[in-house]
Amino acid sequence: MSSIFEPSIFTVPLSFEAHAIAQHYQKQQLLPLKAKQVYLNTLAVYAVDFYLRCLGFEVDANQNDSRNPMIVKMMDVADLWVKQLGRLECRPVLPDAKVCEIPPDAWSDRIGYVAVQMSQTLKEATLLGFTQTAMAKVPLSNLRSLSEFLAYLHQLQEVPLTAPPAKVVNLRRWLEGIFETGWQSTEAILGIDMNLVSIRSMTILKTDIKRAKLIDFGMRLNDQTVVLSLAVSSNIDGTISVLAQLYPSSGNTYLSPNVKLVMLSESGETLQEVYSRGHDNYIQIRPFKGMSGDGFSLQVGFNNVNVTEDFVL
Template sequence: MMNSITEQLTFSVSLSYEAHAIAQEYSKSIPSTVKRQQVYLNTLAVYVVDNYLQCMGFETDWLCSDSHNHLAIKLMDVADLKIKNLGKLECRPVLPKAEVCEIPPEVWSERVGYLAVQFNSSLKEATILGFTTQAKAEVTLSELQSLEDFLLYLSELEIAKSPQQEHSSSLVKIGQWLDGFVDAGWQSIEHLLNPQQLGLAFKSTMSITRGQKIDLGVQLEKMSVALVVKIAALSEGEVDILTQVHPIGHHTLPEGVNLTISDQSGKNVLEVTSRNEDNWVQLEFSAELGEKFKIMVAYGQSQQTKEFEV
């Protein structure tokens, strides 16, 4: 079985003899041709997602899923896969030329999300196109969120279901971002900022950009800000880091928002403060592999600090 992750952040699997043997086993006792084909495709879809999640380091439990229960698959159109400690994910098959992912009503509840798995015409290959959290009859394929966002979503679910672990993982391993391992809670900036802000602030080409909503309380009159961090490799063992603070839902920052960078000893090394009508503030610096630093965003008596390691 060959696996590959394409540049579009989809995930393709060559469907082996084993995959088809499992699908055949699940569907063989079903008399209706249409229902038998449905179970066959559902089983292949679950097989693909199970393979993908295990490759990504998530622990799955197909045996405890409804899609493994022979009575359930006869009575319902179900293709769920249980992710340990997170919940059930629905793996929906998509035919080769389809433009929508169909989600049957019986799986509109008790699901943490829906993955679209598209097959080629020979059923020799399947590709996970993306995911949605919307429980509705049809989701157009262009509406799907990327697999990159899906992994971030699962990481956020892990944090939400294990709040006691949040403090221990508070150190952001920013050096791993370039390898595709982005810490939970750091979103694609398109989810935080409007298109006008992106056009103004992100003209430089960077390797990876992520952001996080920062709430500084009533000092900002209920206006949240986005802490945005960009990272790019400069040379072996050294990276360029650009950090910015943007308003969320407003065009400008209030005067007096402070952005500070401190080294691992706690000494402030860079600082900038917003002026009246500033659209954003930013600081740029370089850091070496293994180096730690802190980013602090403050306004009045409120402040938040994030710790990073390259």
Template sequence: MNSTTQKLSFTVPLSFEAHSIAQELVSEIYNQEKRQQVYLNSLTVYAVNNYLRCMGFETDYSEGDSRNFLAVELMNVADLIVKDIGKLECLPVLAEAEVVEISPEVWEDRIGYVFVELSDSLKSAKILGFTPEAADKIYLSKLESLSDFLVYLTELEVVESVQAETTSNIINFRKWLDGVVDASWQKLDELLKPQQLGLAFKNEVSITRGQKIDLGMHLDKISVALVMKVMSESESEGVDILTQLYPVGEMALPEGIKLIIRDETGEALEVVSREEDNWIQSEFSAESGEKFNITVAYGDSEVMKQFEV
């Protein structure tokens, strides 16, 4: 049930199920103060979970520390995992309270803190608002609204989705060396002309693959082959990498194509094609776990690929 006062709030009935879960968590806790803490925390997490589900967010209600018998006995924890976003901490608020303290043990690994007012009868819980960061004391009058909370979660969801997509697009050379190569990376005899292959292989490597890249639009479009030659070093976990750029369908690259390799610190290696270059290349080494990206650019058009050793 929604109610609107000065700020939007949301009231959740605390059902028999909510109390059964709380009762089970405290069944082997004999310290009365600890029992009360765990019981109220459990009701609070239940309320936030129901609220988020009503708002269209998926949760892992049963997977948090708040549902772990040992964790709740050792810590003051009331966490709720929101799928693909992160972990919230849920704080119970008793009637007439103006300030709530946040235990230092839940200051990390949280995307935010949600405050829930429990009725005296413990039959209902009102979601009051949230704060994205922890502090010793939180004044309830300064909480951010539930409207802002939903916007905040939605923005985090988008960020996590983009990061997950970016991570999934990273090409991992260790997988290449283990024989696992995405089908979009072709063997060179499938990508280049026979007469170009003689130019490509003067150094033997463990695995070589190439991918066609289209630059420009319509009549100005040109196609090039990005070729990666990867060799595992014998005395370390690093690799030697030879990156080459070839024309596709032609024997020479247009003048002015850039091959840019940039590591995580932003340091870059750049090679630019000259008139009638058959190919351009850059050679470097990378350590295990190191990430870098390669950009192929021509005029206003560029394509970037991300890699990891």
């Protein structure tokens, strides 16, 4: 794959691979306008991904909200996770546009915004420049140059991140009715109330709070998806009890064999591990409880592809 580099812009050919990825995510949308939005967003992310890799930066597409089907369905995001730096927003710009539009969905948790102009034929995408400031419409004439962008990224590299790159899910806030993006009711994700097993090791002050999230293993595993579900309860002694379960996605009766659910400590040590068998309609790890501030991770794995969610009590 070739590219054209100029001092102020960078043009990326949008190959068959780029359009195949865009079509993959477009097909998940039912509404035509949303499908078009997702298609252009995906091409913009591809172009910035290509540019950064050419410059030697490492990216991790698995951290992208723009690769999460549930988030994409509800929000207009075109983010790209850059290792050691943070989350960039890659906004597509139409050929005759005078401004780069940034939706409110992308106004936070971003280190910057890159304007990516599409050619009329969608055969090329040109990085025009960037801005650090989120606003509804940024005039293209006000964008900072790519040479400034490169200097800005190197400057960020010199400042260590003070927080882990992964989003940490705060389960204590669930008890207050506050939920992170992507975590929905079990009914919304699975279609029916699965009536998760209640945790009864301690007297419960509040009814179990149950939330579920779709875990997508991506194109490498033929769109294989599963549902991670958690039930959370508060106890008289101030601890929080947790039950984690894994279900097949809506429309499937059983999990594929050898899907794993692993509980990890904050240091990465395996605390619990369970695998699905041939006819499991769900799997779960043993219920556990912890004190406020305790952290842990849940890892869902299949065919050497792992997706990890981090939690704090």
